[in-house]
Amino acid sequence: MSEDEIHKVWAEKPMLKPRIEKVVVNLCVGKSGEPLEKAVSVLKELTEQTPCKRKAKQSIRDFNVRKGEPIACMVTLRKQKAVDFLSKVLPVVDKKISKSSFDEHGNFSFGIKEHIEIQGVRYDPDVGIFGMDVCVSMIRPGYRVKNRRKRSTKLGSKHVLTPEESMLFIKDTLGVEMV
Secondary structure, eight states, X not given: OOHHHHHHHHHHOGGGSXXXXXXXXXXXXXXXXXXXXXXXXXXXXXXXXXXXXXXXXXXXXXXXXXTTOEEEEEEEEEHHHHHHHHHHHGGGGTTEEOGGGBOTTSOEEEEESOGGGSTTOOOOTTTOXXXXXXXXXXXXTTTHHHHOSTTOOOOOGGGSOOHHHHHHHHHHHHOOEEO
C-alpha cells in the first residue's frame, strides 16, 4: 500500500493507527561504584525519572566484572514522556534512523555516543561523558488482548504492526528520515 492509502485506512479505522508503547533508555557503565552513581545521576537528569540498576548476568574475569554486580542503569518512559524524550534525543542523530534498525514488529533502536550532544545538557568534568541505547517499542491499540493474564488471545494477522507502518508513523509524528 502507498502512504496515502495507509493514512486513509488510519483515518477510517483509528484502532489500526500505531503508537509508541514505551521508550527504554539503557546506560551501561561496566563497573559498579562511583561511575555507576554518576550514570544514574545523568539518566535521572535527562529523563526526570529514577533509574533502576541492572546487574551483570555472568562473571567476566578480563573486565573485573562479577556475577550479580550492578553495572548498568535503565529507565522506561511511557506516553507523553516517551514522545518528549524522543523529540529531545532524535536531533542528536540528525533525525535519521536506518531502516535496518527496525525489527519485524516495527520496534526500533538507536544509540547515542555522547550524552552531552543532547540539547540543554552541559558538560560537567566531574561526571564525564556517557553513551546510551534508546529502544522504542511500537504497538497498536488492542494489543493488550495478547498480553493480559485472563483470557489472553492471539492477534489477527491484519492487526499485526509492520515495519513499513511503523516507519511511516515515526516519519509523520517526529519528522524522522529513514536512511
